[in-house]
Amino acid sequence: xxxxxxxxxxxxxxxxxxxxxxxxxxxxxxxxxxxxxxxxxxxxxxxxxxxxxxxxxxxxxxxxxxxxxxxxxxxxxxxxxxxxxxxxxxxxxxxxxxxxxxxxxxxxxxxxxxxxxxxxxxxxxxxxxxxxxxxxxxxxxxxxxxxxxxxxxxxxxxxxxxxxxxxxxxxxxxxxxxxxxxxxxxxxxxxxxxxxxxxxxxxxxxxxxxxxxxxxxxxxxxxxxxxxxxxxxxxxxxxxxxxxxxxxxxxxxxxxxxxxxxxxxxxxxxxxxxxxxxxxxxxxxxxxxxxxxxxxxxxxxxxxxxxxxxxxxxxxxxxxxxxxxxxxxxxxxxxxxxxxxxxxxxxxxxxxxxxxxxxxxxxxxxxxxxxxxxxxxxxxxxxxxxxxxxxxxxxxxxxxxxxxxxxxxxxxxxxxxxxxxxxxxxxxxxxxx
Amino acid sequence: xxxxxxxxxxxxxxxxxxxxxxxxxxxxxxxxxxxxxxxxxxxxxxxxxxxxxxxxxxxxxxxxxxxxxxxxxxxxxxxxxxxxxxxxxxxxxxxxxxxxxxxxxxxxxxxxxxxxxxxxxxxxxxxxxxxxxxxxxxxxxxxxxxxxxxxxxxxxxxxxxxxxxxxxxxxxxxxxxxxxxxxxxxxxxxxxxxxxxxxxxxxxxxxxxxxxxxxxxxxxxxxxxxxxxxxxxxxxxxxxxxxxxxxxxxxxxxxxxxxxxxxxxxxxxxxxxxxxxxxxxxxxxxxxxxxxxxxxxxxxxxxxxxxxxxxxxxxxxxxxxxxxxxxxxxxxxxxxxxxxxxxxxxxxxxxxxxxxxxxxxxxxxxxxxxxxxxxxxxxxxxxxxxxxxxxxxxxxxxxxxxxxxxxxxxxxxxxxxxxxxxxxxxxxxxxxx
Numbered sequence: 029x030x031x032x033x034x035x036x037x038x039x040x041x042x043x044x045x046x047x048x049x050x051x052x053x054x055x056x057x058x059x060x061x062x063x064x065x066x067x068x069x070x071x072x073x074x075x076x077x078x079x080x081x082x083x084x085x086x087x088x089x090x091x092x093x094x095x096x097x098x099x100x101x102x103x104x105x106x107x108x109x110x111x112x113x114x115x116x117x118x119x120x121x122x123x124x125x126x127x128x129x130x131x132x133x134x135x136x137x138x139x140x141x142x143x144x145x146x147x148x149x150x151x152x153x154x155x156x157x158x159x160x161x162x163x164x165x166x167x168x169x170x171x172x173x174x175x176x177x178x179x180x181x182x183x184x185x186x187x188x189x190x191x192x193x194x195x196x197x198x199x200x201x202x203x204x205x206x207x208x209x210x211x212x213x214x215x216x217x218x219x220x221x222x223x224x225x226x227x228x229x230x231x232x233x234x235x236x237x238x239x240x241x242x243x244x245x246x247x248x249x250x251x252x253x254x255x256x257x258x259x260x261x262x263x264x265x266x267x268x269x270x271x272x273x274x275x276x277x278x279x280x281x282x283x284x285x286x287x288x289x290x291x292x293x294x295x296x297x298x299x300x301x302x303x304x305x306x307x308x309x310x311x312x313x314x315x316x317x318x319x320x321x322x323x324x325x326x327x328x329x330x331x332x333x334x335x336x337x338x339x340x341x342x343x344x345x346x347x348x349x350x351x352x353x354x355x356x357x358x359x360x361x362x363x364x365x366x367x368x369x370x371x372x373x374x375x376x377x378x379x380x381x382x383x384x385x386x387x388x389x390x391x392x393x394x395x396x397x398x399x400x401x402x403x404x405x406x407x408x409x410x411x412x413x414x415x416x417x418x419x420x421x422x423x424x425x426x427x428x429x430x431x432x433x434x435x436x437x438x439x440x441x442x443x444x445x446x447x448x449x450x451x452x453x454x455x456x457x458x459x460x461x
Numbered sequence: 462x463x464x465x466x467x468x469x470x471x472x473x474x475x476x477x478x479x480x481x482x483x484x485x486x487x488x489x490x491x492x493x494x495x496x497x498x499x500x501x502x503x504x505x506x507x508x509x510x511x512x513x514x515x516x517x518x519x520x521x522x523x524x525x526x527x528x529x530x531x532x533x534x535x536x537x538x539x540x541x542x543x544x545x546x547x548x549x550x551x552x553x554x555x556x557x558x559x560x561x562x563x564x565x566x567x568x569x570x571x572x573x574x575x576x577x578x579x580x581x582x583x584x585x586x587x588x589x590x591x592x593x594x595x596x597x598x599x600x601x602x603x604x605x606x607x608x609x610x611x612x613x614x615x616x617x618x619x620x621x622x623x624x625x626x627x628x629x630x631x632x633x634x635x636x637x638x639x640x641x642x643x644x645x646x647x648x649x650x651x652x653x654x655x656x657x658x659x660x661x662x663x664x665x666x667x668x669x670x671x672x673x674x675x676x677x678x679x680x681x682x683x684x685x686x687x688x689x690x691x692x693x694x695x696x697x698x699x700x701x702x703x704x705x706x707x708x709x710x711x712x713x714x715x716x717x718x719x720x721x722x723x724x725x726x727x728x729x730x731x732x733x734x735x736x737x738x739x740x741x742x743x744x745x746x747x748x749x750x751x752x753x754x755x756x757x758x759x760x761x762x763x764x765x766x767x768x769x770x771x772x773x774x775x776x777x778x779x780x781x782x783x784x785x786x787x788x789x790x791x792x793x794x795x796x797x798x799x800x801x802x803x804x805x806x807x808x809x810x811x812x813x814x815x816x817x818x819x820x821x822x823x824x825x826x827x828x829x830x831x832x833x834x835x836x837x838x839x840x841x842x843x844x845x846x847x848x849x850x851x852x853x854x855x856x857x858x859x860x861x862x863x864x865x866x867x868x869x870x871x872x873x874x875x876x877x878x879x880x881x882x883x884x885x886x887x888x889x890x891x892x893x894x
Contacts, residue, residue: 051612053756064611064796160609166756168609175608176593176601176777178497179484307760308741322484323599323773326763329738331757340756344609355790362496 034065034350037073039120040110041083043335044134044161048342048374049074050085065350073098075111099124105353112418114141121146121157128153130353132345134161134338140235143242143249143338149363156358158345160445163236164189166312166337173243173318174359181321183286186456189236189314191332192220192227193259193279197297198310198350200267201276207262208276216431219312235282235293240316241283241293243457246365252417255373257296266383266451267412270424275299276307277453292372299381299455304397372433379408379457382433383425383450392445396421399443403436404428418447424455465518467783469500470506470531474516476593476768477567479554481541481775482507483518483737498783506531508544512716527773532557538786539779542566547574551855554579554590559584564657565778566596567771576682578674580794588790591778596669597622597747599770600740600763601777606676606751607792614754618801619889622669624745624765625660625713626692629744630730632699634709640695652745662691665716666728673749673808674716679798688806690729699816700845708732709740709888721861723804732814807864812841812890814857815866816883817873821852825878829854832876836869837861852881857888 038050051057052071053112053152056187057406061442062068076088076097083091086232093097097119099107100404107124117138121131131150133139139146139159143231150157160170173182188194191212211228212271214220226232234256270277280298285291300307305327309315314332319325331337352358387393393412400407406426413420433452469485470476485489485504495501507519508528513586516524525531532540532553540557542564544550551569554564562585566572571580572592594604598877599621606615621627625647632643644661647653659665667689674680692712703710713731718724733740738760741750747765752758764770785791819825826845833840839859858866866885873879 047755056615057612058798060614061612063793064795095555095869166753167759168605171609172601172605176604177773178780179490179494180773181493181777220630244847270793283566303743305741308738310736320599321771322480322769324598324764325771328759330759334757335755336755340610340613340753343612348608355788357788357790360496360499366753 033070034105034353035072035101035103036071036106036108036346037101037104038071038108038110039075039095039098040112041074041086042110043078044276044338044342045074045110046083047156047335047339048084051339051343053085061295062073062264063069066354067350069346070348073103075103089416091186093150095120098166099129103347104129106130106132106349108346109135110342112137114138118142122149125149125153125155128155130156130349130358132158132342132349134159135344136162136235136239136334139434140238140249141251143239144249144364150358151361155351155451157347158349159239160345161338161341163212163239163330164316165330165334166340167314167328167332168341169316169328170239170243171327171344172328172364173240177318177320178324180323181317183245183321184282184319185316186306187236187240187242187281187316188278188314189281189316189332190227190233190279190308191229191314194309194314195219195229195312197259197277197279200262200264201271204264205258206264228260230256230279230295233279237281237283237293237295238399240281241291243362244283244318245285245291246292246362246367247293248407249362253372255294255296259297261451262297262453263450266453268385269381270299273424275455276301277300280306286376287369289367291368291370292376294373294374297453299453301457304456362427373432374429377427378430378432379427379455381422381426381451381453381455382435382437383420385415385418385420385447385450387419387445387447388414389445393421394442395445396440400438402439403432405432405436420450465784466503467503467538468505468534468536469505469539469779470534470537471504471541471543472508472528472531474507474509474519475543476621477771477775478507479516480541480768480772481519484772484776486518494780497780498890499787500783502779502783505753506534506536507705508790528553529652530557532552537562539563539565539778539782541775543775545570547571549564551575553584553687558582558586558588558590561588563589563626563782563791565775565782566590567775568674569595569835570669574684576672577797583791589782589785592672593778594771594774595795596672596692596748597761598763598765598767599773600616600747600761600765601750601774602749603672603676604763604777606673608756610751610756612755613752614813615716615752617752618671618673618677618749619713619739620669620749621711621739621742622714622746622765623663623666623712623859624747625662625741626666627747628652628745630692630695630710630712634704635697637701639697639699640693661693662729663689663712666712670714670716670726670728673714674724676795677716677751678724678748678801680724680726681772681797682800685803688727688729692730694884695730695886696883699886700815702731702814702816706857707735708888709735710740715741719804721811722800722802725800725804725806725809730886732886734890735888790879793809807862807867809863810860811863812858812860812887812888813866814855814884814886815870816853816855818848818851818853818883820878820880820881820884821847821850824880826854828876828878829873831876833869835872836865838865838869853883
């Protein structure tokens with residue numbers, strides 16, 4: 029195949045789409061892009077929602093409001109899907125793949141929902157399906173897992189993959205803010221949406237964990253639900269306790285091997301030791317920490333969001349797909365490892381920080397300690413502080429099964445002397461060096 | 462081309478080579494490797510220096526002590542060169558490339574010396590030349606620059622690319638050790654060689670800067686000398702001054718754009734603000750920080766040395782070369798940008814920390830300040846501390862031309878009241894968020 033030009037259609041011209049088109053049209057980048065793609069790239073169609081909006085930098089004759097037209101453009105090589113959401117994005121992508129058109133998308137929800145099926149469809153049609161921008165904004169972590177680490181056995185992937193929650197937790201940590209105030213600030217700065225549920229309840233992080241896991245371990249992408257805990261319950265006193273103990277609280281997405289064929293995938297607030305590389309990832313930054321059997325620890329850090337930074341990830345994929353297109357080949361998706369099974373979050377051992385408020389009277393600690401003991405949860409350290417007529421007990425456990433810790437919490441809540449359960453947050457050990 | 466197997470020859474079976482062969486022969490990785498390479502890989506020859514040494518895991522009939530035999534093996538697809546040094550490595554690599562055999566090497570010295578010519582030779586012969594392991598051990602930064610960031614305009618690359626010096630500076634920082642003690646500890650742990658010159662005088666970092674720059678900016682790899690300052694002059698009092706001011710001292714390799722067509726490449730100790738991502742890179746870890754015009758800041762972190770971690774980088778290259786081999790193509794090296802010129806280190810502006818010991822008597826500060834003023838170097842802050850009959854003056858300048866700062870130092874040294882010049886270290890501003 030000797031294509032004189034690679035034809036690119038784009039669905040969605042919001043922040044990312046318009047930044048991408050600007051990159052593709054920038055004369056000062058032309059030589060570098062041709063070098064990288066081996067032929068010139070041409071934008072041949074752009075689907076937008078609102079035709080009346082001015083679009084400087086996009087030739088009017090390229091615009092359409094009917095996105096389904098884009099994949100039907102004659103001789104289309106690459107469809108870039110930036111509309112987001114499951115439908116109609118999925119329909120557009122399937123239509124393109126069925127015609128052998130390669131697809132580049134930033135759609136994490138769709139990839140988490142149907143990535144395996146779409147990758148298979150791409151392969152059957154001799155097309156590529158790339159989605160670097162779906163995880164970590166501009167951080168090129170997915171290509172690294174697909175290529176550089178293809179021969180490595182990965183043990184664990186841990187990511188700060190949601191900038192909104194990292195911004196909120198960083199504010200709580202650096203300024204002692206309450207959760208509500210930090211959330212309000214994130215909203216006023218545009219880092220959090222009016223309805224922040226997808227971010228703060230870790231739905232977004234969970235989708236990204238599924239995608240990272242599929243490339244790191246060969247797990248399926250077919251809409252699996254994984255264990256998910258948000259950050260709305262994290263209090264400033266927890267952040268302060270963590271600080272004094274040498275930790276920072278981060279929302280981590282985790283995918284790790286458990287034994288020979290088990291994989292645990294989950295997203296939850298975590299106390300990370302200050303000396304761990306993930307602890308220094310501040311504000312809206314994202315980072316992915318990978319532990320390989322032979323490579324040792326590796327970390328990627330960058331801006332997790334923003335139109336321009338995300339557009340650079342999309343552009344990297346477009347160039348990859350274009351190169352493949354020109355040489356008439358496509359990347360073969362890695363096989364799903366069918367021997368793997370998902371290990372329930374309850375069956376994972378971890379150290380926990382648990383904070384409870386109790387009535388301050390003699391004998392209460394013994395009652396509380398007894399509940400821990402009944403569930404085989406052993407206590408590493410305890411700190412008591414007075415709060416009016418109450419006492420706050422902050423425990424750090426030894427490593428214990430998550431389900432045993434949860435059973436402990438349930439039984440503690442039943443004690444008449446226990447006023448409230450404040451926090452139950454996982455603690456990870458140091459690492460990275 | 463439909464190759465049933467890709468044949469790999471290896472020159473050098475030290476830590477990296479034997480770890481690579483172990484990875485290639487590991488039955489539990491076989492499926493993943495075939496997935497990644499698309500066909501099985503076969504090790505067909507291994508050149509070693511000492512034939513009498515036991516080599517568990519390498520079939521004896523594959524061994525040879527004549528490395529020149531490896532590139533002559535019939536049907537060889539990939540030569541892995543892990544011998545190091547300029548010659549005879551260059552001869553082996555050229556012989557392979559001339560026969561259209563792809564080459565994977567970890568040889569930073571050779572790539573810095575002759576990378577452009579070798580890449581051109583590879584291209585002319587339809588072969589690949591990959592060298593991921595030459596910079597940052599197991600960190601897959603070179604592939605990211607070649608692929609993910611191929612369409613991005615990079616403004617600056619800063620790397621902690623030498624684990625030995627980072628270990629020494631980390632020890633000085635965390636434990637207040639002297640340079641000599643920290644070096645001795647690095648030597649006893651095997652992090653530093655008996656003759657540490659290549660590391661501590663930044664020859665190693667400089668070679669890596671050249672390689673990073675060639676991929677980030679399109680500069681040539683033809684043995685250019687760049688500005689280089691080592692860490693042997695860094696004193697514990699400088700580390701302590703940095704700490705109090707909110708900085709850590711790191712040996713950075715830097716390549717950055719200056720104006721439209723200028724590139725500055727250099728390696729020197731640098732005061733890095735504690736909130737900068739590079740500041741948290743401790744011990745023997747390596748990291749590369751990249752600032753793209755659109756991507757914003759990105760950082761890669763990982764182990765910079767070690768046989769196994771380096772072998773994973775080599776393996777990533779071998780798999781890439783194998784995939785290309787199977788589909789009968791090769792990666793086209795990026796063009797050298799001939800419009801670029803090298804900007805001398807003296808013409809780069811920077812903030813500097815300068816420490817001098819003076820005789821403690823009235824009027825000395827005025828004399829000293831006058832010298833700064835004569836060279837247009839403006840002072841941001843000054844701290845005086847007594848040391849016996851002497852006073853130590855620690856200055857932080859405003860941004861000034863490096864040559865003006867050096868001229869200031871030269872003239873200060875001539876003052877009768879100045880006993881010694883202690884330090885002259887660049888300071889960088891915060892970043893990364």
